Amino acid sequence: MFSLNKNLPCLLGDEFASKFQWFPEAASTFSQENDWLFWLITWICVLFFVPIAGCLFYFSLKYKKPKGEKAESNTAHNTPLELAWSILPSFFLVGMFVIGAKSYLNQRTVPDGANDIRVDAAMWKWGMDYGNGVINPELHILINEPTKLSMRSRDVIHSLFIPAFRAKKDIVPGRYNYMWFEAIKTAGERVVGKKLADAQKENAGQVWDYDKWQFTEDGYRFFDLYCTEYCGKDHSAMQSAVVVHETEDDLNAWIKKVSKRGSEVSPEDWGEKLYLRRGCAGCHTVDGTKRVGPSFKGTYGNVRPLADGSTVKADENYVRESILYPKSKVVAGYQPVMPSYKGQLSDDDIDSIIAYLKTLSGDTPAAPPAGNADTESTTK
Ligand code: HEC
Ligand SMILES: [Cu+2]
Incomplete structure (x- = not known):
């Protein structure tokens, strides 16, 4: 299969992108491929636009007629010139199409043996199914391994988008839709110790505030996951987190932790x-x-x-x-x-x-369970 040289410089692209933050972090194999192609097309457009617009200006000034003078017809025809400027750019067009189509097909073809996670989308929540009844709104995956999402919707059309992976796919009720990607980096060092404990305490009893903490309830840094199909009143709240784990043990430990109530939790x-x-x-x-x-x-x-x-x-x-x-x-x-x-x-x-x-309920006063949810052990 065709693959783009991952090390090819993005022309000037990378420089610009990091300086102006046009793109989110590039964290999957698709990110490099997509960004490279994006900048290639952009620079080809610039390459043509600048001289064409330049000539346009130059000639319109150079051949400007004094006011009142009648414009002359000029039907002179130059076949080689016309052929040249029609055929040469078409090579660029076909090239862009071929690279784009190959990369698109690659992104649509799930590789064999990818780790499969079922995704259940509903107004307005995500349920990632890790098997054995373990369902959690966060998406946890392994680094450097292809992950396949088998997605279904219970109500209306949703769309799962992970900007850092440049991966996005609609989820249509009544059928399964699939997508895949391979993460190449984690979102950063895990937060442990006092900082995590303080955040857990401050956030206790509320839906975890990812924006505020920039890490998950378990201290993992994450990439954003959004619904990008307007799906009703709370569409904008339909976002979650993607955590990339470095080892399978770490991933399994997390799954175990969220899977069921441990004996130490009331x-x-x-x-x-x-x-x-x-x-x-x-x-x-x-x-x-x-x-x-x-x-x-x-x-x-x-x-x-x-x-x-x-x-x-x-x-x-x-x-x-x-x-x-x-x-x-x-x-x-x-x-x-x-x-x-x-x-x-x-x-x-x-x-x-x-x-x-x-x-x-009324008879027992609803005392907030203060500070007793801190059973999270922060290993690592
Ligand atoms: C999409 C919105 C939605 C979600 C998500 C949802 N519910 Fe409900 N729930 C409702 C509505 C609407 C009603 C009232 C209508 C009915 O009884 O079906 C209701 C009724 C209930 C009732 C009866 C309440 C009463 O006042 O008598 C219970 C109990 C309940 N839900 C529990 C849950 C639990 C537990 C969850 C999460 C595991 C949950 N619901 C998730 C919308 C929701
Ligand atoms: Cu949605």
Whole structure:
């Protein structure tokens, strides 16, 4: 297969790009290829534009007629000249097309043996599936190995874009779409120790603020991941992080850590983590304000009015049913838009969410679980 010389200088491109930050960091094999081609085309355009525009100006001044004088017709024809300026540039055009097409085909053809991660896109959250029911909004991959994403949407068209990888693909409901890439560098040194602990403490009980901290909840530096297909009200919030791991052990350790509640984590804390990580927070608040769905404050143990006019007491079974079969009992005043989490949350996960909801109901004061979520051990 055709491959561009990765070491070819980007003409003046690299210089410019790093100086003006036109492009985000180049962190995948595609980045080098795409940027190289981009600058090649740009400079070919400049090469033609400058002399043509220069001649245009020069001649329009040189042959300017005094006012009032009639313009003469000039039908003189120069065949060699016309052939030359038609045929020569077409070599450039065909060249650009061939390089572009080859690189496009390369980016569309997933190599055999790529690590496969399933991606579940929904309004307005990402779920990256690492197998065995481990689903997390962050994308964690291995360096120098091709990763394939098998993507599906539950509702409308989304699009997954990782600028640093120059990789992007639409996700259309009703079918699987695929993309692949190979990361060539990590996003930087992992944050450990006090800085991480402070951030975790300050951020406790909220959806992790990637913009503010510039590292993930576990201290990893990351590349941005966006949805680039306008998909509704909270489209702009549909962003996540890509973490490139240097070793398989490190990646597996992370997967293990997010996979299930360790014995040292209480169900209430785990329930809160799931509430933040699994997209519930996008539709449900815990402070009493309505969002797309009702707030969880005071839900548990109270009587819920349903859309069909009946009522139900919010006990364990009701919450469980609401999570697994959201459409079977719809709360009055809300649209039945909640996605089902069947097959995505384990029984222990659901128990933990119920335990968390109990802490938010009226009788037990909703004390913020201050500082006890810091079980993260920072190895490395
Ligand atoms: C896309 C928005 C959305 C997401 C994401 C979502 N929900 Fe919902 N949820 C709703 C809506 C809307 C309702 C009210 C209508 C209904 O009952 O289906 C609801 C109702 C509920 C109820 C019943 C609440 C009540 O007041 O009686 C529970 C419990 C619940 N959701 C739990 C969850 C959990 C747990 C998660 C995350 C794992 C979650 N939801 C994610 C939209 C969402
Ligand atoms: Cu989207």
